[in-house]
Amino acid sequence: MAEVRARVRLASPEPGGDLRAYRAVLASRIRSQRSYRLGFSLDLGASLLVGVIELAEVWVLFHSVGELGGFTFGQMLLVFGLADLAFSVADLVFGHCDNLPTYLRAGTLDVFYLRPQPLLLQLITSDISLRRLARASVGLVALVAGLVVNDVDLGPRTITIVILALVSGVAIFAAMFVWAAGVQFFLVDGAEATNAFVYGGRYASSQPASVWSRPVLVLFGFFFPMTFAGFLPMLLLLDVAGPDWLPASLGWWAPAMALWTWTLALLSWRLGVRHYQGAGG
Amino acid sequence: MTGTTTMIETVGLGRDFRVRDGVRRRTVTAVENLDLRIEAGEAVGYIGANGAGKSTTIKMLTGILVPTRGEVRTCGLRPVPDRRRLVRHVGVVFGQRSQLWWDLPVGESFRILAAIHGLTRDRERARTDELVERMEMADFLATPVRQLSLGQRMRAEVAAALLHSPRLVILDEPTIGLDVLSKQRLREFLIAERREHGTTLLLTTHDMGDVERLCDRILLIDRGQLAFDGTLAALARTVGAERTLTVDLAAPTPDLVGLPDVQHRSSEAGGLRQVLAFDAETTTAARVLAAVAERAEVVDLSIGEPDVEDVVRRVYAARR
Numbered sequence: 001m002a003e004v005r006a007r008v009r010l011a012s013p014e015p016g017g018d019l020r021a022y023r024a025v026l027a028s029r030i031r032s033q034r035s036y037r038l039g040f041s042l043d044l045g046a047s048l049l050v051g052v053i054e055l056a057e058v059w060v061l062f063h064s065v066g067e068l069g070g071f072t073f074g075q076m077l078l079v080f081g082l083a084d085l086a087f088s089v090a091d092l093v094f095g096h097c098d099n100l101p102t103y104l105r106a107g108t109l110d111v112f113y114l115r116p117q118p119l120l121l122q123l124i125t126s127d128i129s130l131r132r133l134a135r136a137s138v139g140l141v142a143l144v145a146g147l148v149v150n151d152v153d154l155g156p157r158t159i160t161i162v163i164l165a166l167v168s169g170v171a172i173f174a175a176m177f178v179w180a181a182g183v184q185f186f187l188v189d190g191a192e193a194t195n196a197f198v199y200g201g202r203y204a205s206s207q208p209a210s211v212w213s214r215p216v217l218v219l220f221g222f223f224f225p226m227t228f229a230g231f232l233p234m235l236l237l238l239d240v241a242g243p244d245w246l247p248a249s250l251g252w253w254a255p256a257m258a259l260w261t262w263t264l265a266l267l268s269w270r271l272g273v274r275h276y277q278g279a280g281g
Numbered sequence: 282m283t284g285t286t287t288m289i290e291t292v293g294l295g296r297d298f299r300v301r302d303g304v305r306r307r308t309v310t311a312v313e314n315l316d317l318r319i320e321a322g323e324a325v326g327y328i329g330a331n332g333a334g335k336s337t338t339i340k341m342l343t344g345i346l347v348p349t350r351g352e353v354r355t356c357g358l359r360p361v362p363d364r365r366r367l368v369r370h371v372g373v374v375f376g377q378r379s380q381l382w383w384d385l386p387v388g389e390s391f392r393i394l395a396a397i398h399g400l401t402r403d404r405e406r407a408r409t410d411e412l413v414e415r416m417e418m419a420d421f422l423a424t425p426v427r428q429l430s431l432g433q434r435m436r437a438e439v440a441a442a443l444l445h446s447p448r449l450v451i452l453d454e455p456t457i458g459l460d461v462l463s464k465q466r467l468r469e470f471l472i473a474e475r476r477e478h479g480t481t482l483l484l485t486t487h488d489m490g491d492v493e494r495l496c497d498r499i500l501l502i503d504r505g506q507l508a509f510d511g512t513l514a515a516l517a518r519t520v521g522a523e524r525t526l527t528v529d530l531a532a533p534t535p536d537l538v539g540l541p542d543v544q545h546r547s548s549e550a551g552g553l554r555q556v557l558a559f560d561a562e563t564t565t566a567a568r569v570l571a572a573v574a575e576r577a578e579v580v581d582l583s584i585g586e587p588d589v590e591d592v593v594r595r596v597y598a599a600r601r
Contacts, residue, residue: 024396032384107378113345114373114380114442115397116365277347277361 018117022125029127043131051088051138055080058206069210074149075234076208081143082162083205083230086169088136094177096127100184101191109276120269123181152237161236161251168254169205169229175261176201176224182268185275201226210243221246225257288356288449288481289319289342295350295505296337311337313505315351321448324475324482326496326513328589330597334505335485339451342483343373356449369398372447376454379434380441381426387437388422391444398445405444412440415470432463439467443474450474452484456491468494489588501596508596517587520595523558525585526569530555531578540572 033040058080062073071079100123103109112122143162152158180194187193197219204216205226212221220226232251235242242248294315297308312334319325329335340346341353344360344367353360356370374380381390388409395405413419416436421429429437435455443450450471456464472495474480486492492499492513499516501509509516525546533551537543542564546556559569566584573579 018399020399021393021397024393028382028385028389028393032382107375110340110345110375111378111380113343113364114368114371116368116399117397118365274347277345 018121021115021117022121025125026128030130033130040131044134047131047134048138051084051135054084054206055138055142069208071208071210074146075238075240076206077142077149078146078152078234078237079208079230080206081139081141081146082165082233083139083169083202083226085136085139085143086166086229087173087202087205088132088139089166090170090173090177092129092132092136094124094174095129095132097123097177097181098191098195099127100181101189104184104276119273120178124178146234147237150238158237161233164254165229165233165251168258171258172225172229172254172261173198173202175258175265178265179261179268182265182270182272185272197224205230207231209246217245222257225254225261228254228257286321287318287354288321288323289317289483290354291315291317291342291351292353293351294338294341294348294353296334296341296346297349311505312341312502315502315505315507317500317507319481319483321481322475322479323498324496325484326492326499327483327485327502328487328492328499328593329485329502329508330593333502335502336453337505338502339373339453339483339485343367343371343451369445370447371449371451372442372445373451374438374442374453374455376457379426379438381434381437383427384425386423386425387418387429390426390437390441394441394444400445408444408446412443415473416440416466432459432466435459435463436467436470439470443480446478447480449481449483452482454485454487456486456488464488464490471495487589489586489592492589493586501593503593503597503600508600516592516596518562520592520599523587524561524566526557526559526566526573527583527585528555528557528570528573528577528579529553529581531580534577537573537576540569543569543572 033043058076059073062068062076066072068076100109103112103123109119112119112126115122146152147154147158176198180191180198183194184190201220201224204212204220209217209221209227209231227246228251232242232246232248232254234240235248236251240248294312294317295310296312297310299306300309315334315338327335327338337346341348342355342360344355344364347361355367358367358370360367380394381387382393385393391409391412392405395409400408413422416439418433418436418440421433421437424433426434426437439452439455442452452471456467459467468491471482475482482495484491484495497512499509499511499513500507501516509519511519523544530553533553534555535552536545536548537555537557538545540557542559544558546558548555557569557573559566570579570582
């Protein structure tokens with residue numbers, strides 16, 4: 001633990017210095033993505049299409065069964081909108097943490113060690129995928145549609161819940177990416193295993209939690225608390241009581257759950273880095 | 282930290298790896314009981330066979346790997362806990378891993394690195410100009426890294442590692458795969474850099490030219506342990522490394538045996554070309570040539586220096 005403390009203490013000598021570093025890398029990534037105009041447009045289009053198809057999936061499901069777990073398509077639109085917007089924003093900023101196995105194989109991570117910024121911040125700011133903006137726009141449209149369809153009153157309570165849900169949701173999904181990256185240090189080809197939780201969690205978050213089986217509930221309800229990104233805020237917004245074991249009022253605890261996921265994520269990252277320095281190489 | 286003149290100091294440094302061997306796990310010792318001391322301003326060649334422990338040592342010196350045993354100080358700092366402070370004083374080129382952004386022009390990579398190291402605009406401009414001029418990079422500054430030739434890329438990599446004017450520069454195989462001219466250019470740059478900035482240099486290489494031109498001191502590592510520490514001349518003396526003289530003669534000649542301090546190695550084309558070996562300590566190339574000229578007419582000649590592989594092989598053989 002002495003090492004952890006020392007790292008925290010050794011802040012950059014000039015406070016604004018590290019910000020300039022992250023900005024320089026990110027600006028170059030954005031320029032480089034936009035410089036291939038055709039490729040970038042295609043990327044955006046493909047990303048949009050995937051988002052629309054996933055929304056259509058929810059619609060098709062509800063179109064054939066009418067309602068699921070006691071919820072209608074209109075209500076699920078709200079769940080999908082909240083969760084997918086949060087996920088897309090987290091994916092935009094943190095999604096390339098998935099590249100860590102590539103970095104490990106190519107030795108790029110060793111290059112991060114030669115730079116005076118913390119490793120995790122270097123990884124997070126090493127790239128940004130603008131094409132994921134298209135996905136975020138699908139989520140935003142679904143969210144707005146959900147608010148309209150359900151005739152939600154746009155008062156301060158609604159705005160508070162939406163902001164709380166989005167901020168916590170982004171934090172929860174972002175923490176999932178960091179958690180998964182930490183686990184990659186231990187697994188040789190483990191991206192598949194962690195994807196099951198990250199992307200599986202994303203999928204679960206856009207479904208009504210009332211139909212979940214007990215193990216799924218424990219996993220995505222509380223351990224990786226995806227319910228707090230879509231389902232619970234929807235219950236709060238629409239004043240629906242929710243299942244006995246998942247009362248709507250739990251939704252107010254979203255920031256606490258975000259904090260819990262980040263604790264998990266940073267622990268995973270810390271252990272991973274220690275493993276890399278200690279056993280791997 | 283200022284005032285210290287010792288750049289690298291290790292005491293009893295050791296590093297094990299746990300490797301999976303089928304289902305069993307076993308421990309492999311990569312570095313064992315390494316005591317090093319490198320003072321500011323030195324230029325040290327760190328040589329040894331592949332897998333002898335060179336890269337592991339460098340990773341421990343730079344805070345990438347945690348030592349299993351022993352102590353290590355680089356620029357007076359502990360590499361792992363003080364990593365972020367240490368890297369401001371150290372520049373590293375890992376032969377196979379690029380610091381540059383492959384899809385960006387070289388010049389832009391330099392600008393980003395300057396931001397990463399927090400250089401002021403003035404310092405950034407002055408240092409970039411200096412490096413671009415010294416390594417003749419002006420022609421390809423606007424070229425994306427992925428389109429560079431190996432020689433150009435290596436120059437850019439070295440410049441990237443030296444952009445923040447580190448006091449200690451560690452180069453892992455900097456000249457591997459480069460043509461003669463590129464090697465020459467890189468070596469001249471490193472010599473100038475040392476002369477002007479007093480930079481301390483630690484380099485691993487398989488190239489004798491690098492060691493001869495750049496290093497005042499050699500550390501030879503064998504199976505994770507220090508096998509030799511001294512000058513190149515002393516190393517050659519210890520192992521009796523030989524130089525060779527290859528002569529092309531005007532007419533087929535019987536094997537040139539029995540010359541003083543000279544061994545006949547081989548003959549080709551019925552004795553038209555002969556290879557002779559001699560020890561630089563006991564005689565000179567000129568004396569050997571004179572002795573040959575007494576027996577046959579010499580048309581052409583070339584002199585072979587002992588190469589690092591050969592020296593390493595001899596040291597290893599003597600230790601086993």
